[in-house]
Amino acid sequence: MELFNKEEFIEQVSVDCVIFGFHDRQLRVLLPRLKNMDIWMVPGGFVRQNESVDNAALRILAERTGIKDIYLEQFGVFGSLERSSPQLMRQVIKLIKGGLGEGEVLSEDLQWLQRRFISIGYYALVDIHRVVPVCSALDETCEWYDIKDLPLLAFDHADIIMKALESLRLMLNYKLIGFNLLPETFTMKEVQDLYETILDRPFRRNNFQKMILDLDILERLEKKFTGAANKAPYLYRFKSLEKIADK
Structure with a gap:
């Protein structure tokens, strides 16, 4: 399964994307919920060997939203020793195994997912009415949540969202980026x-x-x-x- 083929991706580097939308006077964040677990994650993925980090983020965003012309801003790198959760990753690997056909990926080929990852954070600003949220093979749902009422988030993803919000506030007037959240x-x-x-x-x-x-x-x-x-x-x-x- 190419999605988790360690030869396809740069190991121990990931991309996390905070996708902001605006509706009914609420700043909202798009979050998928993992199957069979009451835990949510920021949409993310890995960087392919033959693509830039920016292009990896754009690919992940297109896969999650169905649109390609998205405003994107890199806002931070997350590499704390405490950000990993081996226990949660074991549950995620169990989900992956459950979705694979026999012989697609050997168990030992998934062990790279349990290593420490450094994540590059991006935020995206979208017209919420243009987005059709897409679930990955690991997701139960993928929905919008008010940033003031977020569900339980995995790893350090709550911190990532708050850092993205801080960056958005700082850049709001400097780059006039808020208009990307509005319709035409x-x-x-x-x-x-x-x-x-x-x-x-x-x-x-x-x-x-x-x-x-x-x-x-x-x-x-x-x-x-x-x-x-x-x-x-x-x-x-x-x-x-x-x-x-x-x-």
């Missing part, structure tokens, strides 16, 4: 809801709108139809890179 068109209220949710603090509406419009990165479209034209909010979209460069 959006209202100013949706932008403010997004910022308030990520940063976990309120903004005054007029001050926030001025701050965003002063960045000169949005173009205003028609009003959003709500049945009351005089009260309907305007829709916006992110300007093309060419228009921004012309300024």
Whole structure:
């Protein structure tokens, strides 16, 4: 089974991807749950011998979300001596064996999975409405969870998610990356809801709108139809890179 063939991958290096989505004023994280276990993991995988670490992360994200044009940011390396859990890995290996046909992988060929792994952390920002979560062969489910109400996570994955959130907050204004969590068109209220949710603090509406419009990165479209034209909010979209460069 190629997924766990040690000759195919770089041993003791893994990639963990924190996939953020935004919906109903909640910042959400996509998490698979392991079969027959009440434990969840950040989507991850291994780096092939013939691919870069970035491409490995993009491949894993495409496999999990069904989309390829994903905003991706590397945010940390996790190599604590305490991050491994041999007991949990034995349970995972048992799951792998249960899903293999006879003779596909010998027992000794799976022992490399019990060694210490150094993990490279990435976070991805997606329009949650475009994602169709995909389970791997080891998963019971793969669903979105509110970052303020996470289930029991394996290894150091709770720490990885919190580090990803810290990085997202630091980069929110610097790279204007929050817009990757919104659909193609959006209202100013949706932008403010997004910022308030990520940063976990309120903004005054007029001050926030001025701050965003002063960045000169949005173009205003028609009003959003709500049945009351005089009260309907305007829709916006992110300007093309060419228009921004012309300024």
